[in-house]
Amino acid sequence: MDFKRKDLLGIEDLSKEELLYILDTTKSFREVLERPIKKVPTLRGRTVVNLFFEPSTRTRMSFELAEKRLNADVLNFSVSNSSVSKGETLLDTVKNILAMKVDCFVVRHSVPGTPHFLARSLPVSIINAGDGAHEHPTQALLDIYTMREKKGDVGNLKVTIIGDITHSRVARSNIWGLSKLKAEVRVCGPPTLIPPEIDRMRVKVYYSIEEAIEGVDIIMMLRIQKERQERGFLPSLSEYIELFSLTEERLKLAKEDVLVMHPGPVNRGIEMPARIADGKRSVILDQVTNGVAVRMAILYLLLSKKSEG
Amino acid sequence: MSILIKNGRVVNPATKADEVMDILIEGERIEKIAANINFSTAQLIDASEKVVVPGLIDMHTHLREPGREDEETIQTGTYAAARGGFTTICCMPNTNPAIDEPSLVEFVLKEAQRSGIVEVLPIAAISENREGKDLSQMGRLKGAGAVAFSDDGDWVVSSHLMRRALEYVKMLNVPIISHCEDKSLNQDGVMNEGYFSTILGLKGMPAEGEEIAVFRDLLLAKMTGSYVHIAHVSTANSVRLIKEAKKAGIRVTAEVTPHHFTLTDEEVTSFNTNTKMNPPLRSKKDVEALKQGLKNNIIDVIATDHAPHTFEEKEKEYNFAPFGAIGLETALGLAIKELVKKNVISLMETIAKLTINPARILGIDRGEIKEGKKANLTIFDLEKIWEVKEEEFLSKSTNSPFLGWHLPARIEYTIVGGRVVYPVRKKAPSVRADL
Numbered sequence: 001m002d003f004k005r006k007d008l009l010g011i012e013d014l015s016k017e018e019l020l021y022i023l024d025t026t027k028s029f030r031e032v033l034e035r036p037i038k039k040v041p042t043l044r045g046r047t048v049v050n051l052f053f054e055p056s057t058r059t060r061m062s063f064e065l066a067e068k069r070l071n072a073d074v075l076n077f078s079v080s081n082s083s084v085s086k087g088e089t090l091l092d093t094v095k096n097i098l099a100m101k102v103d104c105f106v107v108r109h110s111v112p113g114t115p116h117f118l119a120r121s122l123p124v125s126i127i128n129a130g131d132g133a134h135e136h137p138t139q140a141l142l143d144i145y146t147m148r149e150k151k152g153d154v155g156n157l158k159v160t161i162i163g164d165i166t167h168s169r170v171a172r173s174n175i176w177g178l179s180k181l182k183a184e185v186r187v188c189g190p191p192t193l194i195p196p197e198i199d200r201m202r203v204k205v206y207y208s209i210e211e212a213i214e215g216v217d218i219i220m221m222l223r224i225q226k227e228r229q230e231r232g233f234l235p236s237l238s239e240y241i242e243l244f245s246l247t248e249e250r251l252k253l254a255k256e257d258v259l260v261m262h263p264g265p266v267n268r269g270i271e272m273p274a275r276i277a278d279g280k281r282s283v284i285l286d287q288v289t290n291g292v293a294v295r296m297a298i299l300y301l302l303l304s305k306k307s308e309g
Numbered sequence: 310m311s312i313l314i315k316n317g318r319v320v321n322p323a324t325k326a327d328e329v330m331d332i333l334i335e336g337e338r339i340e341k342i343a344a345n346i347n348f349s350t351a352q353l354i355d356a357s358e359k360v361v362v363p364g365l366i367d368m369h370t371h372l373r374e375p376g377r378e379d380e381e382t383i384q385t386g387t388y389a390a391a392r393g394g395f396t397t398i399c400c401m402p403n404t405n406p407a408i409d410e411p412s413l414v415e416f417v418l419k420e421a422q423r424s425g426i427v428e429v430l431p432i433a434a435i436s437e438n439r440e441g442k443d444l445s446q447m448g449r450l451k452g453a454g455a456v457a458f459s460d461d462g463d464w465v466v467s468s469h470l471m472r473r474a475l476e477y478v479k480m481l482n483v484p485i486i487s488h489c490e491d492k493s494l495n496q497d498g499v500m501n502e503g504y505f506s507t508i509l510g511l512k513g514m515p516a517e518g519e520e521i522a523v524f525r526d527l528l529l530a531k532m533t534g535s536y537v538h539i540a541h542v543s544t545a546n547s548v549r550l551i552k553e554a555k556k557a558g559i560r561v562t563a564e565v566t567p568h569h570f571t572l573t574d575e576e577v578t579s580f581n582t583n584t585k586m587n588p589p590l591r592s593k594k595d596v597e598a599l600k601q602g603l604k605n606n607i608i609d610v611i612a613t614d615h616a617p618h619t620f621e622e623k624e625k626e627y628n629f630a631p632f633g634a635i636g637l638e639t640a641l642g643l644a645i646k647e648l649v650k651k652n653v654i655s656l657m658e659t660i661a662k663l664t665i666n667p668a669r670i671l672g673i674d675r676g677e678i679k680e681g682k683k684a685n686l687t688i689f690d691l692e693k694i695w696e697v698k699e700e701e702f703l704s705k706s707t708n709s710p711f712l713g714w715h716l717p718a719r720i721e722y723t724i725v726g727g728r729v730v731y732p733v734r735k736k737a738p739s740v741r742a743d744l
Contacts, residue, residue, distance in 0.1 A: 113509065
């Protein structure tokens with residue numbers, strides 16, 4: 001298969017074939033990570049800019065490692081959104097960096113569609129590293145890669161995503177990817193954190209965590225932001241913990257070989273107790289490892305062809 | 310100076326006449342309308358195969374002057390109007406400063422007369438500085454030339470103040486135009502709330518954010534026995550509420566914009582900031598209801614909500630771009646394409662909603678073709694397809710979601726007071742030479 005895209009902006013517009021091709025490509029990079037020397041020359045001479053307008057530690061580090069292990073030159077640019085209001089527009093900022101002759105931007109921004117806006121305006125590759133509550137494609141890819149690695153065919157799986165669905169780009173990207181691969185997807189959270197008409201994304205909505213967990217293969221817990229309480233979405237964080245955190249009791253309702261996932265960073269004691277996060281059902285650290293491999297695969301697919309041509 | 314318009318298909322909603330006629334203009338008035346006029350000394354306009362209608366009236370325009378002359382000026386706004394076939398435009402008072410005192414109404418009128426090429430009728434603020442606290446001096450504002458009152462851009466949140474405003478204008482016979490939006494429900498939403506806001510992760514503005522406000526204003530119109538005009542209706546339930554109100558005898562009229570009856574919130578999936586407007590583009594079901602509302606005369610007027618913003622303001626991340634799209638130059642084309650060509654309403658009805666209906670609401674002597682009346686006329690080619698191009702806009706701004714669209718009904722001539730103002734001889738200067 002020929003992967004001809006300039007950008008990776010979301011999972012929604014990927015075909016099932018493209019999705020599987022990325023996952024298969026990831027496998028070979030995953031093997032690289034097990035070697036004593038975890039570096040390949042694939043992107044030698046190429047420059048990738050990590051453009052982070054939102055605080056991020058692990059996603060940025062994961063991309064940076066992926067880039068370095070492919071031998072790309074890496075430039076990190078982290079700013080808060082407020083500096084945009086100082087006069088230089090986002091597009092101008094990016095065009096200035098582009099003028100220094102770089103090949104790819106990895107973009108994280110709090111406003112949905114910002115990577116799409118840049119992709120439309122610039123001739124180089126854009127990778128969406130999370131745009132507001134819209135998409136976080138590499139996260140969904142690493143999640144689905146981890147599910148396939150542990151469980152085989154994703155089409156047979158029941159996956160439940162629990163927490164703040166409304167503000168979650170991880171949920172959206174996973175829903176698109178999992179439903180393309182024909183998994184059964186459930187979402188669960190308080191009604192104030194379930195966005196309208198989400199059932200049209202072919203998911204089942206649950207307000208009871210017990211029902212949502214019943215018989216599933218995968219439990220994906222989402223990070224809850226403490227400020228949701230201030231904005232009127234939640235009466236209190238402690239009530240949320242009581243109603244929606246993953247307990248040992250609740251975990252028993254799932255299949256015996258259930259996997260517990262979390263995009264990180266985990267609020268230990270809120271989404272789940274440390275005992276579950278570190279427990280035998282948890283694959284949270286596998287997700288982190290696979291994240292590097294997925295990002296290597298994406299960078300390779302978007303950039304290596306062009307360097308040959 | 311006289312002009313003879315020959316062989317045009319004259320569509321005049323005031324009399325429901327639709328026939329090929331000649332029109333003779335003497336000075337600024339219509340001298341004669343007849344089947345065959347010969348008048349050798351007049352400037353001749355051959356209107357065969359063309360449609361001649363009363364000059365279009367836009368009762369909802371943002372001209373941005375004073376305050377944001379980088380987006381639009383009174384002058385450039387009138388050029389855009391002329392290109393769109395509008396001979397009369399009513400400008401909203403959400404300028405800086407807001408049009409809330411007589412001297413500012415006079416400024417708009419004077420500047421329009423000095424530099425504009427179509428008629429500009431100012432709408433003044435309901436409340437001082439549009440703050441929703443104290444009533445503006447409505448009597449004096451009317452005296453200075455205000456044709457309506459509106460705090461457009463903001464709803465009058467205080468039910469008490471809105472009640473008093475509706476009561477007060479009963480003695481002035483000037484309409485109150487309400488921008489219906491409950492911002493406490495909409496919060497910092499940037500698009501219609503629904504499936505598309507869900508998948509895009511953009512914050513939603515629910516239909517109820519408009520409908521709650523519409524319902525309150527209808528109740529206050531009923532309570533006061535006064536009259537209210539609902540600006541830019543965008544949802545199915547708003548149409549239903551207005552329908553019920555009209556049935557119950559409440560004095561209400563309503564307008565819809567071309568973008569609201571043409572586009573749905575699915576457009577936002579492009580993240581093109583020219584799809585960001587307030588009220589937002591709504592669902593398919595809403596668009597259908599708006600069309601039905603036009604058909605059943607629940608919606609009386611097509612108005613543009615022409616909202617110019619600079620390229621720089623719009624070339625931003627979606628959340629950071631301002632609300633609004635320009636509309637003067639595409640309104641007729643969209644109305645013909647979406648309503649007439651798709652058999653929603655007739656050409657006669659469409660023109661009525663762009664001429665005589667707004668004229669009646671505003672109580673102005675405009676909107677019809679009649680001997681002795683001011684010669685405001687628009688001539689267009691119903692079948693001529695033209696492309697919406699950025700570089701051809703006469704507006705100072707180009708923030709249109711219809712760039713690249715092909716529209717019917719190209720404007721051939723716009724005539725204001727017996728003077729051909731479109732085609733224009735030259736574009737409005739972007740910097741005023743005489744300042």
